[in-house]
Amino acid sequence: MRIAIATNFLYPENLGGTELYCHQLAESLIALDHQVFWIVPHWGKAHTCEEKIGQITIVRFAAVAKVNGHADYSFVARSFINELQVRAIQVAHFNEFGGFEGMSIPLLSETKKVGIKVIVTFHLAQYFCHTGTLHFGGLKPCDGKVIPTRCASCSLLSSHSRFKLQNFALARSLYFFTWLFEKTWLRSTPLMQKFLSHPQKIVNSLEAINENADSVISLTLWFKKLLILNGVKENKVVHIPQATSLFVERNLNNAGRKNYVYVGRISSEKGIEVLLEAAQLMTKILPETVVDVYGPIDHRNWYQRTILKKINSLPNVKYKGKLEPQEVVPTLQRYKAVLVPSLAAEMAPLIILEANKLRIPVIASDVPGSKELIENNDCGIIFTYASATALVNKIEAIHYGRVTLNFNPFINDFSTVAQQHIELYAK
Secondary structure (H helix, E strand, O other), rough: OOEEEEEEOOOOOOOOOHHHHHHHHHHHHOOOEEEEEEEEEEEOOOEEEEEEOOOOOEEEEEEEOEEOOOHHHHHHHHHHHHHHHHHOEEEEEEOOOOOOOOOOHHHHHHHOOOOOEEEEEEOHHHHHHOOOOEEEOEEEEEEOOOOOOHHHHHHHHHHOOHHHHHHHHHHHHHHHHHHHHHOHHHOOHHHHHHHHHHHHHHHHHEEEHHHOEEEEEEEOOOHHHHHHHHOOHHHHEEEOOOOOOOOOOOOOOOOOOOOOOEEEEOHHHHHHHHHEEEEEEEHHHHOOOOOEEEEEOOOOOOHHHHHHHHHHHOOOOOOOOOOHHHHHHHHHHOOEEEEEOOOOOOOOOOHHHHHHHHHEEEEEOOHHHHOOOOOOOOOOOOOOOOOOOOOOOHHHHOOOOOOOOOOOOOOOEEHHHHHHHHHHHHH
């Protein structure tokens, strides 16, 4: 079978979860004797080029053409479809959307028109939630149903100030008034129209997916329910669970470990500020304990520079630099527990699955993806969303051995996942 995996970015140029997943899926499909073309936009270029990374054929399709000084979307679509047809692609598997010159929802209909099967996998909850948190007003869990006036009120006010209760109250009030006076000036103000545009685009995108996608893959059960709640036809949604690599080997010698680790992006949505607030509290409660932080820092980025200064000001937090994917597992084995304090709604964090295989406890915020994996695998404990105090309480519980975990095995590997994909593609 000739398969195109379509994303905006490529591994190893980008080390996000989407790229890592697609890379391992592509390698596993090739191992099953299928031809895989990884198709990405040739950003800023009006020509196509092809190369090999290992056994994967990389196609960077011409993604820019200017007409009267503006990008010509019809050129982007023609370029993309041409590369699919030249290579006799049978299945186009979209794993990412976003960007006028990149992978966009309208490409689904263009692909469908030329008789190529269309598969969609969503890797991020941000496709349904502008803030990415699935917490209304930044405080209360949201069911994920896209209601434009509710979503706009949340986007506008959830980060209005540093006072969470105030933000929540303002967002709830605005939603109430836009609902009550739907036809009045409030809904038609430029600011409200701006924030209404994003959820409306989501609604339009879901209609396009229902019309053009043959199947929509969900990596988790919670996200499958969210897709169906938002109108994706149930018979289109297929659950293929997240997978872990086969190379994970565990060192069961956990004795004597006392420190904790964070591995991920240095960003607000990953809960780094909650982590640092918790570390400050730990200086009195667990003074001998250190939290090591791994993740890339761009010194041109003001926010990341500020976070690095905060890390350096704390005696019990050490910044350890960036980890390459192959370094993650050996590094995790040196720690008592892994900290995942995300404020963003996680899909199915790979680091939780890797920690489970290593039998290292995970302490994670109660966002849906982390919660589902930890409960299903009994591999950690959940703390209250955005609460540094709750995080410290859970660290104490792990530190003093008050928690017993079974670390139920997670059976999916990428060989199994690749076979499940082939069965789906062949339908």
